[in-house]
Structures are given as structure tokens and as C-alpha cells.
Amino acid sequence: MASDPQPLFPKLARDALSQRIAQMLTEAIVSGRLKPGDRVSESAIAREMGVSRAPVREAGRLLESAGLLVSQANRGFFVRTINADDLDQIYELRLCIERESAARLVRVGGVPGVVAELHRQLDKMTGWSTDGQVIHQIAADLQFHRLVVEKSGNRRFLAVFDTLASEIQASTALIERVFDDPHKIARNHLLIIDALETGDQDEARAAMDYHIGVAREAVVGHFRVLEAGHPAPPPRPVP
Structure with a gap:
């Protein structure tokens, strides 16, 4: 048998x-x-x-x-059907929107009004990460980034971000598995808050570039390996 x-x-x-x-x-x-x-x-x-x-x-x-x-x-x-090229384009569009949203938030003087909310989302991310609640952590992560876009005051940015919401959530879920420390990923959002509080638009852009850029490189690279028919690589240490 x-x-x-x-x-x-x-x-x-x-x-x-x-x-x-x-x-x-x-x-x-x-x-x-x-x-x-x-x-x-x-x-x-x-x-x-x-x-x-x-x-x-x-x-x-x-x-x-x-x-x-x-x-x-x-x-x-x-x-869901999603491949490395799809992911790369999602991250590229995110960079365009969120980099300039961060700079605009500084420029319009909106940082003091949003910092407390960003910290609350950061606390939620860290708490859910500690408890291993990936789905809730993804939602808190999405809301963190949405707040930056929303409070920048550019309604067009927000409309595009909301259109991409499910794809952003999907890519966020992938980040949690590709990197080896979701708790540290949550804490790394603090770098964005710190950059916003400098009041320097270029610092805000650079922080968002780094934050999204590192994820883009790791997640897209991970999927290119899978598409080539190789086993999934081990999780990467978070920088």
C-alpha cells in the first residue's frame, strides 16, 4: 500500500x-x-x-x-498572484509617495500634531510583535505609514496610498517573514519619527528612503530567489 x-x-x-x-x-x-x-x-x-x-x-x-x-x-x-516585479513596483511607488509625504509633513508644520499618534502605532506594533500577532502588527504598521501620508495634507498621495493598501499589507506581511526580528522591525519605525522631529525635510526623506529601501531590497530579492526555483533563504538580520 x-x-x-x-x-x-x-x-x-x-x-x-x-x-x-x-x-x-x-x-x-x-x-x-x-x-x-x-x-x-x-x-x-x-x-x-x-x-x-x-x-x-x-x-x-x-x-x-x-x-x-x-x-x-x-x-x-x-x-494571491504576486511576483518580484510586482513587489518592486509597489515599493518604488511607495517610495515616491511616502518620501515626499514625510518631507511635506515637515514643510507644512504637521509633525507636532502627529508624533503622539505615530508613537501609539509604534507601541501597538511592538506589542503585537512581542505577542506574535502578525496580522495585527501588519495593520498597525500600515496605519503608521498612512498617518504620515494623511497628515502631510496631500489628498492625492492619500488616495493612491489607500488604493495600494492591500498590496502594501501584503508586502508588509512578507517583510515580517523575510527578516529575522519583527520586534526590531517595529522599533525601526522610531527612526522615521526621529527624522521628522528634526524639522529637516531632507532628513525626513532620507529616513523614509532607508526604511522602505531596506525592505524593498530584502523582499524583492527573496522573491527573485524563489522564482528562480531555489529554496527560500534564511531570514536576514535587521540592520
Whole structure:
């Protein structure tokens, strides 16, 4: 008799199931075990993990909101099709918008009114990172960057940022898995706040360039390796 195929996922205990399933699915996507376009079968995953379909469905919804999965009527969830070139262009556009948003925020004198809010988002990111709650950390990270764009006062920047929101969330989820220290990633947002508080537009631009540029290099490079058919590289240390 043929042996049963090796399951993709281990069985889980019944605490915080949807969050844990979402994290495991994220790791499977980023490592290339689940590939762009693959169907994420609720029944198959539930059977492999020894859980009901309900927490798997909820995990799918969480990852849909994070931009990693898409749902199709009467067909369920699928891994979002995204490649290295897509990611590179997302980061390039983010750099254009967020670099100039940071500079504009300084120029219009909006920094004092937003610093407390940015620190609150930073605290949320750090807290969620400590607890291993990746989905919530992604949401807090997105809101941090959105605040910079929103408070810059350029409505066109904000409209484009909001259009990109699901793709930004997806790329943020990838950052959490490519780098080896999500907690440190959260703290690195402090560099942006510090640069904004200098009151120097060039300092603000440089901080955003560095912050997004490092992520761009790592995530896009990671996906180029996967697309070449090589195993996923180990997580990178955070600079």
C-alpha cells in the first residue's frame, strides 16, 4: 500500500486557532510551499491540522484583509498572484509617495500634531510583535505609514496610498517573514519619527528612503530567489 502523503501542516491545539493558522499559512506562502494561484482548501487544511473548518475560514479572511489571499465566489481562497516585479513596483511607488509625504509633513508644520499618534502605532506594533500577532502588527504598521501620508495634507498621495493598501499589507506581511526580528522591525519605525522631529525635510526623506529601501531590497530579492526555483533563504538580520 502507498503511504499517505506527508501533510503540509501539523495538527494544532485549540487555542488562538485562527491567528496561529493565519501565521502558518503566511509562512507557507512566503517560503514557497503555497505558490501564487494555489487554492487554499479549507477542508484539506482543517483535516491536516485536526481542527474544524471555521478557524481555517477565519484565518483565510484575516489573510485576505492582509492582501495575501483572494477569495472567489463559490470557490474559496487562493494565494494571491504576486511576483518580484510586482513587489518592486509597489515599493518604488511607495517610495515616491511616502518620501515626499514625510518631507511635506515637515514643510507644512504637521509633525507636532502627529508624533503622539505615530508613537501609539509604534507601541501597538511592538506589542503585537512581542505577542506574535502578525496580522495585527501588519495593520498597525500600515496605519503608521498612512498617518504620515494623511497628515502631510496631500489628498492625492492619500488616495493612491489607500488604493495600494492591500498590496502594501501584503508586502508588509512578507517583510515580517523575510527578516529575522519583527520586534526590531517595529522599533525601526522610531527612526522615521526621529527624522521628522528634526524639522529637516531632507532628513525626513532620507529616513523614509532607508526604511522602505531596506525592505524593498530584502523582499524583492527573496522573491527573485524563489522564482528562480531555489529554496527560500534564511531570514536576514535587521540592520
